[in-house]
Amino acid sequence: MTLSRIQQPVLYLLLILASLAILFPLLYTLSSAFMSSAESAAYPPRLLPSGLHFANFVQVFQTIPVARFIGNSFVVATAIMLGQLITASLAAYAFAFLRFPGKALLFSLFLSTMMIPWEVTMIPNYLTVRSWHWVDTYQGLIVPFIASAFGTFLLRQYFLQLPKELFEAAKIDGCGHLRIFSRLVLPLSAPALATLAVYSFLTNWSNYLWPLLITNKESMRTVQIGIGMLQFEEVTAWNVVMAGIVVLLLPSLLLLIIGLKPLVRGITAGALKG
Amino acid sequence: MTLPNPPRSRSHAGAIPLNSLRVSRWKERLLAYCFLAPSLIVFGIFLFYPLGKSVYLSLFLTDPQGRIAEFVGVDNFTAVLSSDQFYNSLWVTVKYILLTVPTGAAAALLLAALSHQKLRGMKIFRFIFSLPMAVSVGTGSVIWMILYHPTLSILNYGLSFLGIPAIQWLTDPKWALPSIAIMTVWLNLGFNYIVLLSGLQGVPDDLYESAKIDGSGSLRTFFRISLPLISPSLFFVGVVSIISAFQSFAQINILTKGGPMNSTDVLVYNIYQDAFINYRFGSGSAQALILFVLITALTILQFKFGEKKVHYQ
Structure with missing residues (x-):
């Protein structure tokens, strides 16, 4: 779309207002x-501080184990991300390139899992994890999430767009499926894998309800729960709460800066043009 | 993976004897099931088993440990379906969806359309509009808690300049749900924006060129060309937003806890209270299943009627 000279300043004005x-x-x-x-x-509330009170940040680190919370969230989100990349790329390869009975049925079964709302599974999953004594453990936080129908769908769409001639050539050269998968398909699908990685990390970094249910020990809590603790311990000290939020927001902001491009590109390439 | 590498066959496809062809087909099937196994096991344990278990639990009364105490048949369902609280929750959920989904999609669409222009500085605007995606719902809720603070709210201070009296954002039953909706729209804006922007970027440039040659103005071009072409993205945003609105929990747990006067008691929050505060797992499961049926029916309806209007290339 092109704009006239008069329209341009109006557009910038709108963009700046929206940004603010x-x-x-x-x-x-x-x-x-x-x-x-x-x-x-x-009151009236101030827009800007009179000076930079770094003491707030010191107090955040003294009140809650920030490093521990960030560490926990990082371990959990990274493990889930890696798990999803492995399980989803394997399943997507099978759906895209292998012939086997029940393929259509299994694929619709995968897609149907996206429809099951989390609340339905929450109660039995809590009981399962508790019966395995996985409360307050990393595996309890990680394992329920390491398969992803969304990821399988995304990667399958991408795999199917790869040029067919490459596979024909590889097969004639005598490459087996494991070799084609690891040497050809995975490297060629780096953009889609990056999309899934960013998406998976950000959504699991934000998990709230599940960690709230299955962690009791402070040492196992994640960032999302930690923010709530800050608020309840220091009811009046909003400056400290906000300092805590700034500290806890930094990692995900950093990831968004790195990951925005693959995210936008990947969604265009695969997820929507099914 | 501990799977052995399949042996390399040196011969060309046509020269493979029938016997080894059968072996290789059998191997391919085995490999496929091995590739699917990790996902299927996880789905089996954490999605399909719980789905069945929910149905089972919903037919029983349980003790606080989650153990079965007594078979009650469909009593949990009839109790839920005849309780005023359930209908209140359902109505609150419907209002919440109406408040968040259309506004969220419209706001994201407007921002995507504005920032889709090829002009200087667009990268910065695009980054700013995606920013809420980095904010998790837990963090976002605490940020908005201070914005909505009963005495310190800077929003009320701003309104006072316009001569508007202070609003009790989270404690006035009339305002609590809209306040949570505003916060949720802001929070989901980043994701919706990214999806719609990448949809707009997928529209081929030459379409715009020919529209321009035909003398079509930019508004007209947007409604006649861009909007139909990105309808799959809009549809996707709609479906995903409705499902996520049904599942909104953290902002309510942090900001209002279902109050004041149950005005923000959405279905998920009601289920959470039933199961994890009052330890009525049976009744909670029954409600969760009713919710499941509702979401599934709504999604099927959306695909049936909504997708007809969607323009696939």
């Missing part, structure tokens, strides 16, 4: 994180 509206909660968080506690509890 979207950024406002985050900028206000950042600003409050540097306020003194008197400033953060003042």
Whole structure:
């Protein structure tokens, strides 16, 4: 679309207003994180701190085990991401390239899992994990999530778009499926794998209800639960709460900066043009 | 993987004897099932088994340990379906969907359309509009808690300049649900925006060129060309948003706990309370199954009627 000279400034004005509206909660968080506690509890509320009170951040690290929470979330989200990449790429390969009885049925079974809402499985899963004594363990936080129908679907669509001639050539050269999978399909699918990796990491980093249910020990809690703890322990000290949020937001912001491009590209390439 | 490498056959496809062809087909099947096994095992244990178990639990009363105490048949279902609280939750959920889904999709579409232009500085705007995606629902809820604070709210302070009296965002039963909806729209904006933007980017440039030659204005081009072409993305956003609206939990648990006066008591929150606060796993499971039927029916309806209007290339 092209715009006339008059339209351009209007467009920029709209974009800037929209950006301010979207950024406002985050900028206000950042600003409050540097306020003194008197400033953060003042009315009328202040937009900017009088100085940079780094003491808030020190206090965050003293109140909750930030490093432990970030570490836990990182271990859990990374393990789930790797697990999903492995299980989904294997299943997607089978659905894309192998011939076997029951293929259509199994594929619709996979897709149907996307329809089962989490609440239906939540109660029995909690009972299962508890009966295995997996409460307060990493495996309890990780294992239920290491297969992904969404990921299988995404990768299958991508695999099917790869040029067929390559496989014919590889087969004539006598390559077996394991070799084609590991030497040909996986390297060629790097963009789709990156999309799944970013998507999976971000969604699992944000998990809230499951960690809340199956962790009791403070040392096993994740970032999402940790933020809640900050709020309940220091009810009035909003500046400290906001400092905590800034610290806990940094890792996912960093990932979004790195991952935005593969995310946009991957969604265009695979997920929607099924 | 501990699977052995299949032996390399040196001969060309046509020269393989029938016997070894049969062996290789059999191997291919075995390999396929091995490739599917990890996913199937996880789905089996954590999705299909629980689905069955939910049906089973919903027919019983349980003790606080989750052990079966007594068979009650469909009593849990009739109790749920005749309780006022269930219908209140259902109504709250419907209102919540109506408040979040159309507004969320429209806002994301507007931003995607505005920032899709090939102009200077668009990369920065695109990054800003995707930012909420990095904010998890737990973090987002605490941020909005201070924005909605009963005495310190900077939003109320801003409104006071416009002569609008302070709003009790989370404690006024009239405002609590809209407040949570506003926060949720903001939170989901990043994902919706990314999907719609990449949809717009998939529209071939020459279509715009020919529209321009035909003298079509930019608004007209948007509604006549872009919108129909990105309808699959819009449909995707719609389906995903409705499912995720049904599953919204953290913001309600953190901001209102279902109150005030049950005005934000959505179905998921009701199920959570039933099962994990009151330890009525049977009744909670019954509600969860009713929810499952509702979501499935709604999704099927969307595919049946909504997808007809979707334009696939």
